[in-house]
Amino acid sequence: MQIESGTAGDAEMTGTRYTGPALAARLAHALAGTPAERTFLSSRDGRLTWGALTDRLDAALEMFGRLGLKPGDRVVLGLGDEIADCCLFLACLRAGITAIMADRNATPDAMLALIAAARPRAVWLRSDLAALSTLQPIAAPMPLDRPAGARPAWPSPPPDETIAAVVFTSGTTSLPKGVEISHRALAAQMDAFAEVYGFGPDTRMLNLLPLHHVDGLFRGLVASAVHGAELHRPASFNIQGLPAMHDTMKREKISHLIAVPTMLSLMLRVSGTGGRPNPDLRCVISSADLLDEALWRRTEAALGLPVINAWGQSECVCDALYAIPRVDGAQIGTIGHPIGCEARVSDATGASIQDGMVGELQIRGLQLMSGYLDQPEATEAAMVDGWLRTGDLVTRDAEGTFRFVGRRSTLIVSRGVSVHPENITAALLTSDEVEEAFVLGQPDPAWGERIVACVVPSVGKNPGISALNDLCRATLTPEKRPHKILLLDALPRGAAGKVRIDILRALIAEHEASPQRAEPETPSVLSVASTCFKMDPDKLSPDSTPFNTQDWDSLGHILFIEALEAAFDITLTPEDIIGLASLADAEAITARHIARRSA
Numbered sequence: 001m002q003i004e005s006g007t008a009g010d011a012e013m014t015g016t017r018y019t020g021p022a023l024a025a026r027l028a029h030a031l032a033g034t035p036a037e038r039t040f041l042s043s044r045d046g047r048l049t050w051g052a053l054t055d056r057l058d059a060a061l062e063m064f065g066r067l068g069l070k071p072g073d074r075v076v077l078g079l080g081d082e083i084a085d086c087c088l089f090l091a092c093l094r095a096g097i098t099a100i101m102a103d104r105n106a107t108p109d110a111m112l113a114l115i116a117a118a119r120p121r122a123v124w125l126r127s128d129l130a131a132l133s134t135l136q137p138i139a140a141p142m143p144l145d146r147p148a149g150a151r152p153a154w155p156s157p158p159p160d161e162t163i164a165a166v167v168f169t170s171g172t173t174s175l176p177k178g179v180e181i182s183h184r185a186l187a188a189q190m191d192a193f194a195e196v197y198g199f200g201p202d203t204r205m206l207n208l209l210p211l212h213h214v215d216g217l218f219r220g221l222v223a224s225a226v227h228g229a230e231l232h233r234p235a236s237f238n239i240q241g242l243p244a245m246h247d248t249m250k251r252e253k254i255s256h257l258i259a260v261p262t263m264l265s266l267m268l269r270v271s272g273t274g275g276r277p278n279p280d281l282r283c284v285i286s287s288a289d290l291l292d293e294a295l296w297r298r299t300e301a302a303l304g305l306p307v308i309n310a311w312g313q314s315e316c317v318c319d320a321l322y323a324i325p326r327v328d329g330a331q332i333g334t335i336g337h338p339i340g341c342e343a344r345v346s347d348a349t350g351a352s353i354q355d356g357m358v359g360e361l362q363i364r365g366l367q368l369m370s371g372y373l374d375q376p377e378a379t380e381a382a383m384v385d386g387w388l389r390t391g392d393l394v395t396r397d398a399e400g401t402f403r404f405v406g407r408r409s410t411l412i413v414s415r416g417v418s419v420h421p422e423n424i425t426a427a428l429l430t431s432d433e434v435e436e437a438f439v440l441g442q443p444d445p446a447w448g449e450r451i452v453a454c455v456v457p458s459v460g461k462n463p464g465i466s467a468l469n470d471l472c473r474a475t476l477t478p479e480k481r482p483h484k485i486l487l488l489d490a491l492p493r494g495a496a497g498k499v500r501i502d503i504l505r506a507l508i509a510e511h512e513a514s515p516q517r518a519e520p521e522t523p524s525v526l527s528v529a530s531t532c533f534k535m536d537p538d539k540l541s542p543d544s545t546p547f548n549t550q551d552w553d554s555l556g557h558i559l560f561i562e563a564l565e566a567a568f569d570i571t572l573t574p575e576d577i578i579g580l581a582s583l584a585d586a587e588a589i590t591a592r593h594i595a596r597r598s599a
Helices: 023-033 050-067 082-095 108-118 127-135 183-197 214-226 242-251 261-271 293-303 376-382 421-428 465-475 501-513 525-533 554-568 574-579 583-598
Strands: 039-043 046-049 074-078 098-101 122-125 163-168 178-182 204-207 230-233 256-259 283-286 307-311 321-323 342-346 359-364 387-396 402-407 412-414 417-419 434-444 448-457 484-487
Touching: 023 050, 023 082, 023 183, 023 214, 039 050, 039 082, 039 214, 046 050, 046 082, 050 082, 074 082, 074 108, 082 098, 082 122, 082 163, 082 214, 108 127, 108 163, 122 127, 163 183, 163 214, 178 183, 183 214, 183 307, 204 214, 204 242, 214 230, 214 256, 242 261, 256 261, 261 283, 261 293, 261 554, 261 574, 283 293, 293 307, 342 387, 376 387, 412 434, 412 448, 417 421, 421 434, 421 448, 421 465, 434 501, 448 465, 448 501, 465 484, 484 501, 525 554, 525 583, 554 583, 574 583
Parallel strands: 039 230, 074 098, 074 122, 098 163, 204 230, 204 256, 256 283, 283 307, 448 484
Antiparallel strands: 039 046, 163 178, 307 321, 342 359, 359 387, 387 402, 412 417, 434 448
């Protein structure tokens, strides 16, 4: 297919769908053509109309001029207010400035590492982090209104090769990888989104995924902006908020639901099979992790419409392969076909292999990253002759359908978030009581993969599991904290000195099956909670809640529920699950079920 483009210098490549115009021009067209009173973004931090968005972008342009920012400069956005951060990001996109969206919950150490890696010209930080910007210019807060007088003249759309955003794929306790995404790559991804998902001016999207990840940023904010759509982000995802989320879907007539598999699992657990949340819902998109076939079928049965499973990585913007189930159920359990790009299965040398054989999935197309920020060696290793080496092992059948087999790299995908185990290892090794550490992912039906850290104590030392968990809480963001820490006398190694992962997995399985490590004969809610949240029992009380208990987040909540059910041989109802807001609630709910069983 010949590529058509709105700017000069666009590459030509078979099998792509980039038709132009330039990405910034699409945003300008959406701003000009969408009614000013229509909602653009509904967030926990407020509601923003398209008219107000236009005013804020004008104000941002004036501010960029005062700060001396120009196309190609990098900035970090970390105000923590979604309205302000989203407006700044879109203003950067329109002006050709490269934006890095920070985690709104980033710790001071994490933010410092991000700023050091990004080397921005300016940063916007939430008030409690402002002191961290001593080595960088800190910008004024996002203006609320456009400057008085005539609207400022925006510059021409930047060239397609301009870097629109940098997304950091690893954590910030070791050298992070900053994926550089060009305007060209984003435009190509937006074309694929429109083709597969039907994004357009009539789209009303519910996407609660974090804005510092590609699923929330590109498939949420950018897709809504360039397609003239509505984006709804009423709150971060949690179990207690599920009824409110369903109300939002009905009230706002949501047409597209963006989710990760664990989110779908929790929705089914609480909502059962009561049908789709609203009759306007026409597209459910699962991404960021492998969608289990059984969960896939249960979700389709509950909602009464197909679920599209998307495969992608930050290195290819967001999505590259799409499994779109047909009436006969074909493609369920697969990662589907490439759309907007090319895909192949290759052996260790990079040569294509025949259908049915396991090999590495490789992607080629305009939506690929420009490279890793300031890491040419890593870029060269990942990109070979225009093909992205994904590190994922797949097969392809005679019809061209790809099926995921496993990962060649050490990357762990837990709860839909990509985690590099090296970051966790580095955190554990900061303790002088730890001699060695090795972190890996163990398959889990609810989490995708659980993070397991295997630790060898230093000679003469005996680090407690609780102390190591406290260390991880202090140095790692929640998605990177191990679900289990296992103390070993030594790491199993082969003749070449490499850790034998197969033996390590067997040791983990043996440890989990060991009867001496089972729950006490007479379990208590407190003991179950202590195990689930990796805390000493004396740090828990009936007043412990998700708001004052580390690791009691949405996924920790479902883990706690499942552990209670297993320990007490009960089955909690959806009302129990939503109403369980403290350990006192858990004790009352558990006692009620035991009393009913005994009656």
